[in-house]
Structures are given as structure tokens and as C-alpha cells.
Amino acid sequence: MRVMVIGATGVLGRPLVRRLLAEGHEVSGLARGEDRVAAVRATGAKPVTGSLFDVDSLAGALSGHDAVVNVATRIPDARHAMTASGWAENDRLRIDGSRTLAAAARRVGELGIVVQEGISFVYADGGDAELDEDAPLAASGHIASSTVAHANVAELADEGRTAIRLRIGLLVSDDPMTTMMLTAARRGSPLIIGRRTDWTAAIHPDDAAAGAIAALRAPSGVYNLAADPVRKQELGEAMAAAAGVRRPRALPKWLANRVGSMSVLARSQRVVSTRLTEATGWRPERAAPGPSWF
Secondary structure, three states: OEEEEEOOOOOOHHHHHHHHHHOOOEEEEEEOOHHHHHHHHHOOOEEEEOOOOOHHHHHHHHOOOOEEEEOOOOOOOHHHHOOOHHHHHHHHHHHHHHHHHHHHHOOOOOOOEEEEOOEHHHEOOOOOOEEOOOOOEOOOHHHHHHHHHHHHHHHHHHHOOEEEEEEEOEEOOOOHHHHHHHHHHOOOOOOEEOOOOOEEOEEOHHHHHHHHHHHHHOOOEEEEEOOOOEEHHHHHHHHHHHHOOOOOOEEOHHHHOOOHHHHHHOOOOEEOOHHHHHHHOOOOOOOOOOHHHO
16 A cells, blocks of 8 residues: 655654555655655655645645555643643644645545544543543543544545544653653652543554554544553553652642643543454554553
């Protein structure tokens, strides 16, 4: 299959390209300018220049591809993540970028599959209940752009194309964001947001990449993509061990709920990925957080 990856140089994009190539696919990576060609080429993908904000440019880049997987994000650092403005570029990528992608896809007859990333944080607090794709959403603030991106791409399914929308769990590995959290934990910052007994859905980027590739053979729809849900205490302990910290500190749920962006992380989300497993056979290789994640 000829696959275009948008966001090829990111935390999820790099293992996605690597796994696609290993499975024998022809893989291109979107480079937003000549200055990004070398970075895209370093992933192993063939660089194709184009803009995620220009329909003509993107349609030209997508020409000749059977599928496109859009995992482009711009997650702010911890300081900027506390403000709405810090998420502006990420929101633009998801809202305007997905709208451009849908419009460009309509111009490329051979492009039959469109996969759009998203996040599992959009679910409302579910307590101890398992959250499948039909569970209630509470998408507000900086996470709302994920549901808009999915709505933009979903329209393609009504036009005869396969439109896959992924709700991906928290990416945890040796990536910059996780590394920053572990460094902060050594200075006393919390690794757990909310109650220790609440649930969370995380996933290693390699497993997320494998799930996204498996989704290429799934029918149109929304799919959760996460490792097995665990109590926040379990994930916190794994991260504490990686940080060399004896016990993970927790930010109380009542306090997190008073801090805009933190309130999302304070939810209990026992997200399950049964639908993707049943549709494709995918299962995470790292089903629970541990040393191999870091």
C-alpha cells in the first residue's frame, strides 16, 4: 500500500513510518517546506512537500497514495500547556488541518483510506465503568479540537471512502514530554493527577503505531487505541521507578479540577480498545506500563 504519513517526525510518526516500512508499504512523509525535507527523510519516509493548510498543495502531495495517516500535533511544553493560547497551534493543526485534509482527499480519486488521530481524554469521567467508543464525551477547552477533527474526516465515510478516527491514550515512553515529567518528579512534582484509585489509559508509541497501521484494514468508524487500562497508582509507580523516585506524588482531584487544563487529566477513564481488537486482531505488545516503556 502507498501510505502518506502527516506528522512523520513526531513521537508517534517515527515508529509509524518504521513499522509501515517493515511491513512492506511504500511510505511518504509530508514536509511542510524544504527546510523539513531532511528531517522527514531521516525517518525513512520519502519526503513530499506540501501544506496541511492549503488544499491545492495537499492534494498534490496526496496524489498517488492509497491511504493517509494524519498524526500531526503540536503539544506545548508544561509552562505553555497551562494556558489556552499555548494550545492554539495544536488546535489549528487539528481543526484547520483536518478540514484541509478532507477537502484535499476529495480531489484524489485513488486515496481510499483516511486515518485521523485524536485523543481518549475526550471521554467524560466514567468512574470504574469501562469506556468504549459509545461512552459519553466531555470535550471542552483544548481537547475539543480532537472531536472537530474527527467530525471533519467522518464526512468522507458518507462519500465512499474509509474514514478512521482514533482516540489514542496518553503516549508514555522516552519521549520529551514523558522525560520532562520524570525530571520534574525528581524535584517533587506529581506523577498522578487525581485519585490514585481512578483509571487511566496510556500506550507506548510503538503500540500506538501498530494500532494505527492495523486500523488501515478496519471499516470506517471511531476506535479507541490504548494499552489495557490501569489504576493511576500503577502508572504512577512505573513512572516513579523510571524516575528513580520512591513513591509517586499525586495532585488531589479537587485541586486539579480548579486548574483548567489539569481537570481533563484528573478524570477517571477506563478506556477499552475492544472494538479495534475485534476488527483487526490488534493487541498491544506492552499491555501494562513497565520498564520497557521508558
